[in-house]
Amino acid sequence: MGLEGKLVILREERTEDMKLLAELRNDLETQAWSKTLPPDYTEHMYIMRFQERTFSFDRSDGRFIIEDKATGSFAGMISYTGLEQRFASTIGIMVAKPFWGSGVAADAQETILKFLFTELGLRVVRLWTHSGNPRAVRLAEKAGFRISARMRQAIYKNSELYDNLVMDLLREECFSLHPELVDIIPVLP
């Protein structure tokens, strides 16, 4: 079943998703990386990466397909990486263009944040973006993230220099936006 939001289901990757993941990665607008990647990823590369995943109870990442609840369609992917157990992780998201502006990205973000804070007990969640991606900044701000660092001109892409942005969301900031959630972990100073 995966994780259920209002508009989306975050579910495990499947072989049939690999073609769409390659397409997302090959679109310079949706790959959204701070460093442009060549748009030559193949379905086969993704299948290889998918097959290399091994079973473990000690995971430092999670990768989910965003599925639109209404249609069952592939809408993108969302992940967390660099998990420091019970403390911190970094999230990343790619959304297929037909779902831009649909609320799917914000719901996927809320769904994974709820999982990270209420199931994994994290104290902070971070993400990286850049000043040339205001859509990503707005999406993050919607969930309560704020820009905590701005590294000047650290990104070069699309013939422009952009600032590299660190955005983060503290546990108590997330809970304060969700009065329906109760946090029983004591807050450190």
Added chain:
Amino acid sequence: MLDQQPLAVPFSFQGASIALRPFESEDVDVLYKYLNHPDLVGRRYIPWEFSDLLPLSHKQVQEIYEKWAEGKEELHLAVELRESQQVIGHANLEVEWDPHCPNIALVISPVQQRQGYASMAIGLLMRYLFEHTPAHVVTGWVADWNTAGRQFLLKNSFQEAGCMRRAGIRGGKYFDLVIHDQLRSEWLQRVGGGAHGA
């Protein structure tokens, strides 16, 4: 006179009294001693899989050395006093993710601090990055409680770029990592514009 001394290692960056050179196996004992110095706890800049808070065993230091000597993804250099060839610290350069914006870290053994060695070392590192790599901006990350480290970067013309909030726990409190950056143009202005343009 120092310039005419034969190099003890295949290659090094040389300052007036220090050199930066690759780590070698005979450095492990020195590394073990200064990495376990209590004043360095929490600011050792060692690979993430090793605790930065707990004492390190010889075996762990050997593993750290092996990672650093491998140098496949990051560049790790020993800071050595030229006269005595004593290792007094280490420098890390992370350039592999994007050489446009490398990250640097510098650690000097607490017993050798406040003698200008760190300033000399950072001068060599910045010159290397801006004169021999495509670096456009260099960053340095320091814990908010490490006031000496923050002052050192500011003194060396870095600017504060903000922080990564809640980077860890120390003394029962969360701490942040303060991020600093320096643009190539700022470095050129500082050193007198002797380097090539971008």
